[in-house]
Amino acid sequence: MLKCRSAWNKLAPLARSSAAACRRHAASRTGLQQMGGRLVPAAPMSTGGAGGGGGGQNMMYFLLVGATAIGGGVYTYQTVRGDRDRYEDRITEIASRTTKSLQHQDSYIQTQPSVEPAASLPVVPGHAPYLLIGGGTASFAAARSIRARDPGAKVLIVTDEPDLPYMRPPLSKELWFSDDPAITDTLRFKQWNGKERSIYFQPPSFYIRPGELAAAPNGGVAVLTGRKVVHMDVRGNKVQLDDNTEISYDKCLIATGGVPRNLQVIERAGEEVMKRTTLFRKVEDFKVLDSVSRSVKSITIVGGGFLGSELACALGRRSADSGLEVMQIFPEKGNMGKILPEYLSNWTTEKVKKEGVKVLPEALVKSVSFKDDQVQIQLKDGRVVTTDHLVAAVGLEPSVDLAKSAGLEVDADFGGYRVNAELQARSNIWVAGDAACFYDIRLGRRRVEHHDHAVVSGRLAGENMTGANKPYWHQSMFWSDLGPDVGYEAIGIVDSSLPTVGVFAKATAKDTPRAATEQSGTGIRSESETEEVALSPVASQAAPPAGPPQKDDYGKGVIFYLRDKVVVGIVLWNVFNRMPIARKIIKDGEEHADLNEVAKLFNIHED
Amino acid sequence: MSYCREEGKDRIIFVTKEDHEAPSNAELIADDPNDPYEEQGLILPNGDINWNCPCLGGMASGPCGSQFKEAFSCFHYSKEEVKGSECIDNFRGMQECMQRYPELYPQEEDGESSPNQGQSGSDPTTDSNSPPSTSQSAPSSDSKAPSEGQNAS
Numbered sequence: 001m002l003k004c005r006s007a008w009n010k011l012a013p014l015a016r017s018s019a020a021a022c023r024r025h026a027a028s029r030t031g032l033q034q035m036g037g038r039l040v041p042a043a044p045m046s047t048g049g050a051g052g053g054g055g056g057q058n059m060m061y062f063l064l065v066g067a068t069a070i071g072g073g074v075y076t077y078q079t080v081r082g083d084r085d086r087y088e089d090r091i092t093e094i095a096s097r098t099t100k101s102l103q104h105q106d107s108y109i110q111t112q113p114s115v116e117p118a119a120s121l122p123v124v125p126g127h128a129p130y131l132l133i134g135g136g137t138a139s140f141a142a143a144r145s146i147r148a149r150d151p152g153a154k155v156l157i158v159t160d161e162p163d164l165p166y167m168r169p170p171l172s173k174e175l176w177f178s179d180d181p182a183i184t185d186t187l188r189f190k191q192w193n194g195k196e197r198s199i200y201f202q203p204p205s206f207y208i209r210p211g212e213l214a215a216a217p218n219g220g221v222a223v224l225t226g227r228k229v230v231h232m233d234v235r236g237n238k239v240q241l242d243d244n245t246e247i248s249y250d251k252c253l254i255a256t257g258g259v260p261r262n263l264q265v266i267e268r269a270g271e272e273v274m275k276r277t278t279l280f281r282k283v284e285d286f287k288v289l290d291s292v293s294r295s296v297k298s299i300t301i302v303g304g305g306f307l308g309s310e311l312a313c314a315l316g317r318r319s320a321d322s323g324l325e326v327m328q329i330f331p332e333k334g335n336m337g338k339i340l341p342e343y344l345s346n347w348t349t350e351k352v353k354k355e356g357v358k359v360l361p362e363a364l365v366k367s368v369s370f371k372d373d374q375v376q377i378q379l380k381d382g383r384v385v386t387t388d389h390l391v392a393a394v395g396l397e398p399s400v401d402l403a404k405s406a407g408l409e410v411d412a413d414f415g416g417y418r419v420n421a422e423l424q425a426r427s428n429i430w431v432a433g434d435a436a437c438f439y440d441i442r443l444g445r446r447r448v449e450h451h452d453h454a455v456v457s458g459r460l461a462g463e464n465m466t467g468a469n470k471p472y473w474h475q476s477m478f479w480s481d482l483g484p485d486v487g488y489e490a491i492g493i494v495d496s497s498l499p500t501v502g503v504f505a506k507a508t509a510k511d512t513p514r515a516a517t518e519q520s521g522t523g524i525r526s527e528s529e530t531e532e533v534a535l536s537p538v539a540s541q542a543a544p545p546a547g548p549p550q551k552d553d554y555g556k557g558v559i560f561y562l563r564d565k566v567v568v569g570i571v572l573w574n575v576f577n578r579m580p581i582a583r584k585i586i587k588d589g590e591e592h593a594d595l596n597e598v599a600k601l602f603n604i605h606e607d
Numbered sequence: 608m609s610y611c612r613e614e615g616k617d618r619i620i621f622v623t624k625e626d627h628e629a630p631s632n633a634e635l636i637a638d639d640p641n642d643p644y645e646e647q648g649l650i651l652p653n654g655d656i657n658w659n660c661p662c663l664g665g666m667a668s669g670p671c672g673s674q675f676k677e678a679f680s681c682f683h684y685s686k687e688e689v690k691g692s693e694c695i696d697n698f699r700g701m702q703e704c705m706q707r708y709p710e711l712y713p714q715e716e717d718g719e720s721s722p723n724q725g726q727s728g729s730d731p732t733t734d735s736n737s738p739p740s741t742s743q744s745a746p747s748s749d750s751k752a753p754s755e756g757q758n759a760s
Contacts, residue, residue: 148658206669206670206708342615343614499618501617501620505621506622594632597633599620599622601635
C-alpha cells in the first residue's frame with residue numbers, strides 16, 4: 001500500500017535546489033530503503049498536499065488516461081501502490097508553465113479587479129460554501145483537501161496579495177541560486193532533483209473565476225486577489241471585505257499568516273532609513289531585494305534566525321561575484337542561536353562566514369540613522385555598522401485582526417488564534433498555518449511558522465471542514481540549508497533552551513556534503529576559499545584514536561531535544577531521508593535510557 | 608571509540624561507524640495499524656479509496672476531480688471479469704474534461720522521456736477509444752513511463 005512514507009521527502013526537496021542537496025538526497029535514498037523500511041510503516045505523507053503539484057497529477061494522468069482503461073487501470077493501481085520512490089520523485093514536480101501562461105496570469109490578475117460589478121456575472125460571489133481567508137500555503141492545502149473529500153465543493157480564497165497561491169521557501173532559498181537573469185519574472189527554480197518548477201502551486205487554469213463559482217456544476221477553487229477581509233460576523237456566518245462587499249459562508253478557514261516584525265529603532269529612524277529597509281515575506285519583497293542587491297555595495301541583515309541566516313547565505317554567495325558586502329547582526333551568540341545548541345550554533349556561524357558573510361553576533365541595535373547617503377547602525381556596545389540597505393528578519397507577527405469582530409481568542413503566550421486540537425476556533429471556523437495557535441496532543445500548545453506546517457495544518461483543517469473530526473496528529477517538519485556544509489531537517493519542539501543530546505559521526509572527508517558536492521562536480525558556489533575538510537579524518541581508519549579528535553567537527557549527526565527526559569524535538573544534521581524515524585520517536589513520547597541507542601536507528605554513518 | 612562531553616545542558620557524543628554497528632536496543636512502540644488518525648495511503652484499510660491521499664496530486668481536487676473520481680471508483684470497485692471493462696464511459700468523460708485543460712493535464716509525452724518508457728508510451732490522445740489490450744502487460748514496476756510527462760507543457 002502506498003503509505004507515502006516520507007512526507008518531508010517531498011517537501012524538503014521542494015526547496016532544495018543545490019546540487020549538493022541533490023547528491024545527498026540521491027545517495028541517502030538507499031539508506032531509507034535499508035532501514036526506514038519497516039520501522040515506521042505508517043509514516044504518512046500529509047505534506048504532499050500542497051507540495052505535490054502536478055507530479056502526482058501527471059502520473060495519474062498517464063496511468064489512467066494514457067491507456068484509457070482497463071489494463072491501464074490495473075497498471076495505475078500497481079504502480080501507484082508499489083512504486084513509492086518514483087512517486088517521491090514525482091510529487092515535487094509540476095507541469096512546466098510557459099511564459100505564455102505567465103502572461104495570461106498577469107493579465108488575469110490585472111483585469112480581474114477592474115471588471116465592473118454591474119457586469120452580468122458578479123465579480124464577488126455573495127456566498128461561498130467554503131471561504132478561505134488568506135491566499136498562502138495553508139489556504140491552498142486546505143482547498144485541495146476540501147476538493148478531494150467533497151468533489152463538487154465550491155471554494156473561495158480571498159487574499160490581499162495580488163498573486164495566486166505560491167510557496168514561500170524558494171524566496172529565501174532556490175530563487176537566489178538561479179543563473180537566470182529573468183528569475184524575478186519567471187519565478188521558476190530548480191528542485192533538488194534537477195527539475196524546474198514554478199513557485200506557484202498551480203497555473204491560473206487550475207482556478208475558476210470568482211464570479212463563476214456559484215454556477216460551476218462541479219465546483220472549483222476561485223481566488224479573489226487584492227481583497228482583504230476586514231470584519232467577521234460569526235453569528236451571521238458572513239464576512240465583510242475592505243470594499244464593503246459581504247460574503248456569507250458555510251465553513252470558513254482563517255489562514256491569514258502574519259506580517260514581518262520590524263525593530264522599533266528602525267521604525268523610528270525616519271523615512272530615509274525605512275526606504276532602505278526590506279521586511280521580507282512576499283514575492284514582491286524578493287523582487288525588490290534582488291534588485292537592491294544588484295545596485296548597492298553593502299547590505300546588512302538584522303536577525304539570526306531562519307530567514308536572516310538563509311538570506312545572508314544567499315546574498316553572501318552573490319557577494320563572491322559582485323563585491324557586495326553582506327553583514328549579518330543579531331543578539332544571539334551564533335546563527336540559529338534560538339534553535340541550535342550553542343556549540344552547533346557557533347560552528348554554523350563559522351560556516352556562514354565562509355559563505356562570504358560578515359557575521360556580528362551578540363550585537364544589539366541601539367539606534368539607526370541616515371548619514372552621508374548611508375544607513376548607520378549604532379550597537380549597544382559602541383560599534384557602528386555602516387551599510388546601504390537593511391533587511392530586518394526579526395520574526396513574524398501573526399495576523400489576528402479578525403479576532404475582535406469574530407470574538408476569537410488570541411493566545412497570550414504564542415500569539416495567533418487559539419484553536420483546539422482539531423484546529424477549530426468556533427462553530428464553522430477553523431484556523432491553519434502561521435496564525436493558528438493549536439493544541440498538539442503530544443507536545444502541548446504550540447504555534448508553528450514553517451512551510452510544512454502550513455501544508456499539514458491546512459490539509460487537516462480542510463479535512464475537518466468536510467467532517468473528518470481529526471486532531472493534529474501528523475507532525476510537520478522544517479528544513480534549512482546554510483551553504484554547502486550545513487543542511488538540516490527538524491521536527492517537534494526544537495528550542496535551544498532545552499537540554500540536548502547530540503550524537504555525531506566522527507567525520508571523514510567523504511562524509512561532508514561539501515565533499516559530496518565536489519565529487520559530483522556540481523558545487524553550488526565558487527570554491528575559491530580553502531577549507532580544511534574533515535578535521536578528524538580518522539573514523540573509517542583501521543585504528544580509531546584513543547582520545548578525542550583534535551577539533552570537533554559536527555559534520556553529520558542527530559540532536560535530540562528533551563523536556564522532562566522525553567524527546568520532544570529532533571534535528572537531523574546533514575542526515576537526510578530519516579524523518580519518518582524521527583517522527584515515530586516524537587509520536588511515541590517515551591523516555592529512553594540511552595539516546596545513543598536511539599541514534600543508532602538513524603544510521604548516521606550511512607549516506 | 609565513542610567520545611562524550613558536556614557543555615552545560617548540552618551533551619555531545621561522537622561515535623565511529625563501528626560504535627554504531629551493533630543493533631540498537633532502543634525500544635519503539637509497535638504501530639497501531641488501526642490508528643484512526645494516522646494518514647493512510649491510496650487505499651484505506653477497509654478497501655475504500657482515500658481521495659485525500661497526496662499521492663493523487665491534484666487529480667481528485669482539480670477541475671476534473673469529479674470525473675476522475677467517477678472513473679477511478681468505477682475501476683476500483685469493478686467486479687467484472689476484465690476489471691474496469693464497464694468503465695469506458697467514465698474514463699472517456701474524464702479524458703474529455705482533461706482535454707479542456709491542456710496546461711494542467713499535458714496531452715503529450717515529453718520528448719526527453721527516458722528510453723525505458725515501455726508500454727504506455729502510446730500517445731494518450733490518439734487512441735482513447737481503442738481497447739487497451741496492449742496494456743495488460745503493464746504492471747511492471749520498473750517502467751518510468753507514466754510519470755515522465757510532467758514537462759510536457
